[in-house]
Amino acid sequence: MNKTIVIVGGGPAGLEAAAALGSSPHHVLILEKEHNTGGKLKNWHHLFPNFADASEILKSLEKSLPLNNSEIKYDCDVFKMEQMDGNLLVSLKSGEKIKADAVLLATGFDLFDAYKKEEYGHGIYKNVITSSELEGMFVNNSFPDQLKDGLPKKIAMVHCVGSRDKKAGNMHCSKLCCITGVKQAIELRKYLSKSSVYNFYMDLRMYGQHFEELYQEAQEDYGVNFIRGRVSEIAEISDGKLQVKAEDTLSGRPMKMIFDLVVLLIGMTPATSAASIAQSLALPKSGSGFLAPVHQHISANETCIPGLFLAGTCREPLSLQESITDARAAALKIIEWLKLKDNH
Amino acid sequence: MEQEGKKRIWSEYQKEIADDHYFYVRSCIRQTFFPGSETTFLKILRDDLSRDVFEDARHTTCTGIGYHTDIVPFETIMTIAARHFALMTEAGYVNFVPSCVTSFGIYTEILDTWKHFPEMEAKARDYLWTATRREFKIPDNLSHTSDIIYRFRNELAELSGHRLVNKNDGKPLKVVEHIGCHYAKMFPKCGVGGAEFPAVLSGMVEAWGGEVIDYPERRHCCGFGFRQYLIKANRGYSLSNSKKKFESMQPYQPDFIVANCPGCAMFLDRWQYTIAEMEGITYDKSGKGIPVLTYEELAGLIMGYDPWVMGMQMHQISVEPLLDKIGIVYNKKDKYLGSKGQYIGVPQPPHFLLQ
Structure with missing residues (x-):
């Protein structure tokens, strides 16, 4: 018997889960809050560690969507869910209600709002930007004129902005910013060949395949500098350049340097769009505020609500590769659940 | 520099500043360093803005300098702060206004400590009662004197010449x-x-x-x-x-x-x-x-x-x-005359700074 599976979120995890469910006889409905699919991937230029073109990957994900049993609804803001007779009733802000046999939450993540780290002056000093804004500059080739005048530039990259930071309200490690900082430092060296790039870090967590190699490559082939120390404050000087204060913890000395551009490596935070859904179902959250599965190790895609599943970065920071794998796992769990439901 | 960004931050730090009826506590050192500043504050508040400001001569140092140099223990400074709150309470005021930033920081720290550790407040009350037989209420509002001038900055702009x-x-x-x-x-x-x-x-x-x-x-x-x-x-x-x-x-x-x-x-x-x-x-x-x-x-x-x-x-x-x-x-002639017109002396000129 055909069932209805609702996927909330048309980012990489939502798209991949829909593709994986393509072979099932069920109807898959993706509810996307924006005008188009792709989530934050569509604003990204190249991906670590191999500089794959993000737009090509997105095209590939969108192409994999099965035409026979899937449907996408755009501009759908899901705000509430209820359990009803063994199903889930999904309420949209438009007033529409959709009955689902199973729901997959693939609501993704929000980026940390860098202005909360007031001492870095994002939103106040025009040459302090976020890693996400830098990707946008790569995508649109929209670097500020003062960086393109052919003269040598000094660029700072500040790691862990809003991550592993109790004062910022985030104790968790966003885990992907380290390698993003390395990747973007290399891209900056390629794009602005006369530039020198300095990464300020607490420690570098090169956990993934080829991450460590890329870190070595950044130093040996691209001359990227790494300084172990957190930045304490940034201030603008008269010509728009930025004064950065930090401590070099290896030499044990405070330092003050002048830069043309500072890039804040902002991490993942729980998606605000999932908050009202979680509240309506009293869905538990992890300590860091991401949606909590039934069991982190053996049931990472299942929730305490029958028929409700999680995939991708709504439950923890994940790379694109991990999100896609996670989405496939979630799809399998949904198919298993619907079979069990039929048998009862 | 983007002013909008600053305004966004400012909008999140809008503290409540009392409008009138202030219990004013002076600084130990300001009257020596900048002898007319506190009098000027009182004159502006009372004469120009018609506000009620009360002072109690029994107010003492907050001992902040001693505290920050590890001479005065926290229990002592907490009890002294409690005594000042008791003077405010006895005078019938609820808005506490210190003139010194060090004192403002001390009172802020003590009130925050009491909020998170009520047993410390109980201890301060006990010490104060034992030593002076006084009791106190927590101020409704704690504002530094610069907060007060900030609050009335637009009114002063209108009155100013x-x-x-x-x-x-x-x-x-x-x-x-x-x-x-x-x-x-x-x-x-x-x-x-x-x-x-x-x-x-x-x-x-x-x-x-x-x-x-x-x-x-x-x-x-x-x-x-x-x-x-x-x-x-x-x-x-x-x-x-x-x-x-x-x-x-x-x-x-x-x-x-x-x-x-x-x-x-x-x-x-x-x-x-x-x-x-x-x-x-x-x-x-x-x-x-x-x-x-x-x-x-x-x-x-x-x-x-x-x-x-x-x-x-x-x-x-x-x-x-x-x-x-x-x-x-x-x-120019009045520069070195005291409040009663007496000559107070001219300081020796420095070697490099021009006068």
Whole structure:
């Protein structure tokens, strides 16, 4: 018997889960809050560690969507869910209600709002930007004129902005910013060949395949500098350049340097769009505020609500590769659940 | 610099500042450093703004300097604060207004401690009762005196006869605003505008027509730092902090500095003399130094108060160049006359700073 599976979120995890469910006889409905699919991937230029073109990957994900049993609804803001007779009733802000046999939450993540780290002056000093804004500059080739005048530039990259930071309200490690900082430092060296790039870090967590190699490559082939120390404050000087204060913890000395551009490596935070859904179902959250599965190790895609599943970065920071794998796992769990439901 | 970004931050740090009926507590050191500032505050509040301000002569030091130099233990300073709250309670007031930023930081810290550790409040009440048989209520509102002037900045702008504009070229005066570390760095929510981009002094300067300079070492401590200054061998640390600030603000050529902390105003003023004597350096084009004002003096000037009645002859850096820029009329002969017209003596001129 055909069932209805609702996927909330048309980012990489939502798209991949829909593709994986393509072979099932069920109807898959993706509810996307924006005008188009792709989530934050569509604003990204190249991906670590191999500089794959993000737009090509997105095209590939969108192409994999099965035409026979899937449907996408755009501009759908899901705000509430209820359990009803063994199903889930999904309420949209438009007033529409959709009955689902199973729901997959693939609501993704929000980026940390860098202005909360007031001492870095994002939103106040025009040459302090976020890693996400830098990707946008790569995508649109929209670097500020003062960086393109052919003269040598000094660029700072500040790691862990809003991550592993109790004062910022985030104790968790966003885990992907380290390698993003390395990747973007290399891209900056390629794009602005006369530039020198300095990464300020607490420690570098090169956990993934080829991450460590890329870190070595950044130093040996691209001359990227790494300084172990957190930045304490940034201030603008008269010509728009930025004064950065930090401590070099290896030499044990405070330092003050002048830069043309500072890039804040902002991490993942729980998606605000999932908050009202979680509240309506009293869905538990992890300590860091991401949606909590039934069991982190053996049931990472299942929730305490029958028929409700999680995939991708709504439950923890994940790379694109991990999100896609996670989405496939979630799809399998949904198919298993619907079979069990039929048998009862 | 994007002003909208600053406004976004300021919007999150809008503290409540009482409108009237203040229990005012003076500073130990301000009356020596800047002798007319506190009187000016009272005059502005009482005479110009018709507000009720009460003082109790039994008020003592908060012992903040002793506390920050590890001489006075927390239990002692907490009990002294409790006594001051008891004086406020006995007088029938609920709005506590300290004149000193160190004291403001002390009271903020104690109230926050009591909020999170009620047993500490109970201990303070017990100590106070044992020692004095007094009881107290927690203030409804704790505001620093600079908060109060900030609150009435627009009213004062309407009442004032002067603007912070250079009368020679019509341009806004360039102002360095320096906030005492203990105003908001410990408890950003307790300061207007927070700790990183405080608005308490910049709000006054802008309301009165001046232009605030955002120089790189704006956030840096003046160097007072209690132990840095009080232990003679450490004074080089204190001086080097101020020097770092002067060097950072120098390219912007500020017309004056305004501060809301007794130590900051004192050291930013006096260390300019010291640096000039030691190295022959001044940080303004004229060689006269950058005048340093308290916010009460600044408010008094725009309100047309006599600079010598406000005690501005006690400054190390002469304020006359600033008075001339604003267009304030003053009598040169009166500079060294006391409140009863008596001659108070002329200080020996420095070797390098021009007068």
